Amino acid sequence: MNAPIWTHESVWRAIDALAAEHGLSASGLARKAGLDPTAFNRSKRLGADGRPRWPSTESIAKILEATGASLDDLMRLVAGRFAAQGATKGAAFEPRRPPPEARPLPLLGFARAGAGGFFDDGGYPAGQGWDEVPFPAVRDESAYALSVTGDSMLPVYRDGDTIIVSPTAEIRSGDRVVVRTAEGEVMAKVLKRKTTRVIELESLNPEHPSRTVPLRDVAWIARILWASQ
Amino acid sequence: MNAPIWTHESVWRAIDALAAEHGLSASGLARKAGLDPTAFNRSKRLGADGRPRWPSTESIAKILEATGASLDDLMRLVAGRFAAQGATKGAAFEPRRPPPEARPLPLLGFARAGAGGFFDDGGYPAGQGWDEVPFPAVRDESAYALSVTGDSMLPVYRDGDTIIVSPTAEIRSGDRVVVRTAEGEVMAKVLKRKTTRVIELESLNPEHPSRTVPLRDVAWIARILWASQ
DNA sequence: TGGTTGAAAGGACTATTTTCCTGTAACCCT
DNA sequence: AGGGTTACAGGAAAATAGTCCTTTCAACCA
Numbered sequence A, B: 001m002n003a004p005i006w007t008h009e010s011v012w013r014a015i016d017a018l019a020a021e022h023g024l025s026a027s028g029l030a031r032k033a034g035l036d037p038t039a040f041n042r043s044k045r046l047g048a049d050g051r052p053r054w055p056s057t058e059s060i061a062k063i064l065e066a067t068g069a070s071l072d073d074l075m076r077l078v079a080g081r082f083a084a085q086g087a088t089k090g091a092a093f094e095p096r097r098p099p100p101e102a103r104p105l106p107l108l109g110f111a112r113a114g115a116g117g118f119f120d121d122g123g124y125p126a127g128q129g130w131d132e133v134p135f136p137a138v139r140d141e142s143a144y145a146l147s148v149t150g151d152s153m154l155p156v157y158r159d160g161d162t163i164i165v166s167p168t169a170e171i172r173s174g175d176r177v178v179v180r181t182a183e184g185e186v187m188a189k190v191l192k193r194k195t196t197r198v199i200e201l202e203s204l205n206p207e208h209p210s211r212t213v214p215l216r217d218v219a220w221i222a223r224i225l226w227a228s229q
Numbered sequence C: 001t002g003g004t005t006g007a008a009a010g011g012a013c014t015a016t017t018t019t020c021c022t023g024t025a026a027c028c029c030t
Numbered sequence D: 001a002g003g004g005t006t007a008c009a010g011g012a013a014a015a016t017a018g019t020c021c022t023t024t025c026a027a028c029c030a
Helices: A008-021 A026-032 A057-067 A071-078 B008-021 B026-032 B057-067 B071-078
Strands: A103-109 A131-135 A144-147 A162-166 A176-181 A186-194 A198-202 A211-214 A218-228 B103-109 B131-135 B144-147 B162-166 B176-181 B186-194 B198-202 B211-214 B218-228
Touching (some): A008 A026, A008 B057, A057 A071, A057 B008, A131 B144, A144 B131, A176 A198, B008 B071
Parallel strands (some): A103 B144, A144 B103
Antiparallel strands (some): A103 A131, A144 A162, A162 A218, A176 A218, A198 A211, B103 B131, B144 B162, B176 B218, B186 B198, B198 B211
């Protein structure tokens, strides 16, 4: 079992479980906590654009108070440890794999790497001044890998490179993304701009022109997290 | 005795403590998590009308991810159990950490990604035909991370990208490498050719010329395994 | 059977949180 | 001294979560 994590999925699951442990529906729990009964509707957990909607920390405080649940209870439920009576009728539709467990790696700014004292003679990290970074910080259980084929993504991605893609990671301007169009074309690009109607995609090769795609022509978009080298 | 509770005060206190445990200010933690640096300002924790402002559960997920903190850490901090301050900032390098444990991720060739049947409507892996790849396949206990600074490695590496470097991994022609010269210059390049006397390094930007360095001028060379995106 | 209530989906609107922006102050480096 | 960066306060705009409202369906009861 991997370490429990705080994710959109696990938080909502905890809310459902808390409701069930108190013999309530999600709408009943919301009502009991003084929230609108539709607040926890499953239909509202993803926005119209598919973006995850997170319950607020304030709403969580209210449901804990209304049910008398403790901080321990909250973490237990987020961790997925439910009471037997409260077993939810799971919508489990595919087996989930745990995401890779992050470990801390020593971290140094590149600009400092030339200064003395950070590496020994063999090029191994040494001395003072190293920070830490979790690697790999991949929390998405539905993350997958794509193996690059061809030369069309040079110079960033070469034939045979592996890219790690997350369908649920937040995407911001400047992020490298995989986009599938409604026609079935799948491409790796840089998201330059997103409006309510179009997305603008820059090529990974700066010499190639940007491309604007209407959102209605976008089947899905997923963020690239890591690339092998 | 009541269990620790989830309140406006305890949640913000936990955020401050998480920052402190990583040697960061609140604004530094926000920045590290990809949030606006003003997001956790003390001045913004109560609204102009005195109403408490709660951090979102999404923001909490982001700071946990950015710091590698676990659900147990979150609970500990919300409960008010803090570690001594500054424990990890600028710490001496500690050798012999276990490398990240590889997990299998679904793998698909990019060229096949446009064909039907590999993704559901939301862009999640589905259907048959997926292979597996271990991620991250990093076996080197001395692997470390470098944080890219500046624009000199565009378009492959952008300012702020993290590259994972292995001093012990085998290096072959075409691999992306970090090289330190005897003079102390550290650079990221592509190893084009290695002979008994020289190495030839291509720039990551194909427009820039190759560079030949005598082996006696090379202090060390390490292979880049992964790059964040 | 008809009425009532709750559960849930979906849309519009409102309230709240985050982001963007500006300014000041402190600190560090050249 | 000047420039750059970070920390922090404060205001406006943008984004997001909650509320209100409507509709449909199911369960229950008289």
